[in-house]
Amino acid sequence: MRAAVYYGPHKLEVADVPEPTPTPGTVKVKVGFNGICGTDLHEYYAGPIFIPTSPHPLTGQQLPLTMGHxxxxxxxxxxxxxxxxAAGDRVAVMPLYRCGHCGPCRAGNYNICQQIGFHGLMSDGGMAEYTVVPTDMLHRLPDHVSLELGALVEPMSVAYHAATLGEPTADGTSMVFGAGPIGIGLWFALRGKGVEDVFVVEPSATRRESIEALGARTLDPTAVDVPAFIADHTNGAGADAVFDAAGVTPAVETALACVGARRPMVSVAIYEKPLTTPLLNLVMNESRIQGSLCYTAEDFAAVIDLMAKGAYDTTGWVTSIPLDDVVDEGFEALHAGTKMKVLVDPAGTGAVS
Structure with missing residues (x-):
């Protein structure tokens, strides 16, 4: 079968590899769509970072391996x-491997397992025609939820988990910094939770236009004094919940200047450079920074339920490409900013435009 195999930085090749066979407790999945994640980009341009160069303790696999989680x-x-x-079941995959015995796992917080692994980063993944996964990763898709949406359940669950940790209130103001895929997912999640007053802060005109087309209200931080706007909008109370999906110092500094007293700024970004953000506002406000990692099975179920209700829309920000174009039209296009979210289609059906 054909698969996108990662060998190291700038070396991802579509190759013929053996077709996998299910083992006890696992199923073989014919992949419908596989999204390219920001983590995949980090691995391609600067890795290996998370992809193991020696056998991973939970999967036993190491570089080279098929990407896709x-x-x-x-x-x-x-x-x-x-x-x-059974054969024929349509599924989305929650790609977490967890040990089950570390402190976080024993407490039920398996999404922060101390030996956490991901199918497609620590094992051969879904950027292939077929892959084999344990049954505890499976979530059935309703008949009217497409496989394209199904491939978005994972990143949308990252956003949903973060939205939940922010404890937003339906009558409060929420803010999302960054209108990439996770930022878009946060907007969908907040709306799904009944929050109507949401602002998305994004300096890129292209990204603002994409999320505005979905119905979002945006703020351009290069043209608007965002903290002053939010102070006026909330009569001085500040935002009820703030989410950083941008991962850069200016966004964090602005977010912390907007968050209300004793309310959180939830960080769901990867920070490539150290932050030097002053924390005085947190002290004076008794506000806080809350980290967010991955998701739980409950987040997956909630996202699938919202998708079944029509709460998610791929229009204008999701593109499908064939497997053979994964480097040029996938990784390179995302890195250049000419596309927002790319789904790799191993079968070449091209259902998303």
């Missing part, structure tokens, strides 16, 4: 002992 597909075969799933 944001995917959906159709089960074609089940391994021994699998009774809850």
């Amino acid at each position: 944001e995917f959906s597909g159709v089960i074609t075969e089940v391994g021994d002992g699998v009774t809850d799933y």
